[in-house]
Every structure is written in structure tokens, then in C-alpha cells.
Amino acid sequence: MKFSDCLEARIQECGNPICLGMDPKLSLMPVERKHGEVQSEEEKIKFFYMDILEECSKRNVKPAVVKPNSAYYERISIQGMQILHDLIAAYKGEGIPVVLDAKRGDIGKTSAAYADAAFNVYGADAVTVSPWMGKDSVGPFLEHPANGGVYALLRTSNKGAADFQDLPVEGSTAFFSVAKKLIEWDNGNLGAVVGATHPEELERITAFFAAANHEIPFLIPGVSIPGVPGGQGGDAKTVLQAIANGGGKRKFHVLNSSSGLNFAWQRTGKEAEYASACVDAIESLAEAIR
Numbered sequence: 001m002k003f004s005d006c007l008e009a010r011i012q013e014c015g016n017p018i019c020l021g022m023d024p025k026l027s028l029m030p031v032e033r034k035h036g037e038v039q040s041e042e043e044k045i046k047f048f049y050m051d052i053l054e055e056c057s058k059r060n061v062k063p064a065v066v067k068p069n070s071a072y073y074e075r076i077s078i079q080g081m082q083i084l085h086d087l088i089a090a091y092k093g094e095g096i097p098v099v100l101d102a103k104r105g106d107i108g109k110t111s112a113a114y115a116d117a118a119f120n121v122y123g124a125d126a127v128t129v130s131p132w133m134g135k136d137s138v139g140p141f142l143e144h145p146a147n148g149g150v151y152a153l154l155r156t157s158n159k160g161a162a163d164f165q166d167l168p169v170e171g172s173t174a175f176f177s178v179a180k181k182l183i184e185w186d187n188g189n190l191g192a193v194v195g196a197t198h199p200e201e202l203e204r205i206t207a208f209f210a211a212a213n214h215e216i217p218f219l220i221p222g223v224s225i226p227g228v229p230g231g232q233g234g235d236a237k238t239v240l241q242a243i244a245n246g247g248g249k250r251k252f253h254v255l256n257s258s259s260g261l262n263f264a265w266q267r268t269g270k271e272a273e274y275a276s277a278c279v280d281a282i283e284s285l286a287e288a289i290r
């Protein structure tokens with residue numbers, strides 16, 4: 001089954017298009033309040049995300065997918081990368097597909113090595129890539145025997161996205177040149193990263209793929225959760241409206257919030273209840289956009 005079809009089925013099954021980002025920020029993970037003193041930073045990360053997973057399973061409120069960003073694990077230690085691997089296995093074990101946000105891409109043979117790392121070593125279901133080096137750079141991810149998903153950066157959520165992605169190219173905007181190539185390269189497993197912070201671009205991009213009769217799944221980061229600091233300010237309802245305005249029909253786009261969902265306990269200040277606060281936030285976001 002192609003990744004795009006898997007996503008559609010998964011969103012239908014769990015009833016929401018939410019992508020739970022998993023970006024550990026140690027100072028906002030009050031694990032000691034629940035477990036007492038912990039041995040290490042790695043243990044803290046493991047407790048935090050395993051508690052959230054347990055709460056998701058107990059309440060049967062699960063995000064459509066999760067998206068750990070490898071940078072947050074690599075920065076801790078080699079063991080941090082082992083934790084990343086273990087968390088990927090645990091979430092997959094509960095039926096939740098995992099997107100590894102690693103933004104890979106290189107010359108072909110090195111991309112092939114990166115793809116092996118993402119799909120075989122970490123066991124991710126999908127990976128984010130940079131399309132900048134072209135077809136032979138993205139190809140090894142798409143052609144990997146794991147048949148996993150590949151999200152190419154198209155119109156990112158950060159301010160600096162405008163520096164290159166919005167440049168005039170071929171009488172249009174640079175990101176449309178990328179979008180054209182994505183249609184050409186797509187084998188059913190290709191998606192695109194389109195930030196939640198620029199709904200007008202999201203609408204134009206959706207319209208572009210819809211007009212080509214070739215929609216691909218978007219990974220939409222930058223969604224904020226009201227009352228939780230640290231997000232990028234994107235609004236989930238506005239995102240869905242932009243997709244609808246652009247004529248998007250397929251229900252396979254996922255909306256990512258990392259800090260907003262992870263650290264939702266800040267809304268009440270009840271530190272020991274971080275796991276239920278996260279799942280409450282997933283549930284209320286799902287309800288708000290239903």
C-alpha cells in the first residue's frame with residue numbers, strides 16, 4: 001500500500017489528522033513530579049513520551065502520526081539516539097505511524113545510506129527530506145524497499161523561508177518549481193512540508209496540486225495550541241480552511257504541533273499531569289477541527 005493511501009486510512013481510523021511532534025525540551029518535562037528522581041536525561045525523555053503513549057492508549061485518543069525531530073535526541077547523546085529508536089518502536093507498536101523529521105538529502109549513494117538509516121535502523125514509516133539536490137537525491141528515499149513516506153520541504157514555516165522559496169522563478173514562485181518536480185517524481189509515497197504559518201501560500205499550493213489532479217499529502221508544522229507558549233502561531237482551523245479554499249479533496253494531510261501538545265501542562269501548571277494534559281490537548285484540538 002502506498003504511503004498516501006496508508007495516511008488516508010489511518011486518519012479515517014483514528015478520527016483526527018493530528019501529528020504529535022516529539023521534540024524533548026528537558027526544562028519543560030517535569031517527569032520527577034510523577035516518578036521521583038530520574039537517573040539521566042535519556043531516562044527523562046523515555047518516561048515523558050512513554051507516559052504520553054500510555055495515556056493515549058488508556059483513553060484511546062491517539063494522534064494520526066507522531067513526528068520526533070532527530071535533532072532533539074542527537075543533541076543529548078548517543079544513548080539519546082537509542083531512545084529515539086526505542087520510542088519509534090513503542091509508538092509503532094501501538095499502531096501510530098512515525099515520521100522521522102531529519103531533513104535528509106545528499107548525492108544519490110549517500111541519500112541511499114540516509115534512507116537505510118531512517119527506514120531500517122530507526123524503523124520510521126516516513127522521513128523528511130530536502131529536495132534541493134534534485135531527483136537523484138530524493139529518488140533513493142522514494143525507491144527504498146521499505147516503501148515508506150517521503151516528505152519534501154516545499155514551503156517551510158519559518159520566516160527565512162521567503163529568502164529562497166519565494167524567489168521569482170520561471171514567471172512564478174520558486175516553491176512552485178519544486179511542486180512541479182514533486183508531481184513528476186511522485187510514486188504514491190511523496191508528500192510535502194508546507195508550514196501552517198502561511199495559510200495564503202498553503203491555499204495556493206493546494207490549488208496547484210488540485211488543478212494538476214495530483215494531490216500529495218502535506219505535513220503541516222507550526223500549529224500552536226492556545227494558552228501554551230513556544231509555538232509558531234499557526235491556527236489549525238485556518239489551515240483546514242486554506243486547504244478547503246484551495247480545492248483539496250483528499251483527507252491525508254497532517255497538522256503538527258510539538259511544543260503546544262508536548263507541554264500543554266503549562267495551561268494548568270499541574271506538572272505531574274503532563275501526560276493527561278498532552279492527551280487532553282490532542283482531544284480538544286481534534287474536537288475543534290472535526
Ligand SMILES: O=c1ccn([C@@H]2O[C@H](COP(=O)(O)O)[C@@H](O)[C@H]2O)c(=O)[nH]1
Nearest residue numbers: 069156157195221222231232257258259
Ligand atoms: O517548515 C518546518 C519544517 C519542520 N518544522 C519542525 O516541526 C516542529 C515544530 O515545532 P513547534 O514546537 O510546534 O513549533 C519542529 O520539530 C520543527 O523543526 C517546522 O517547524 N517547520
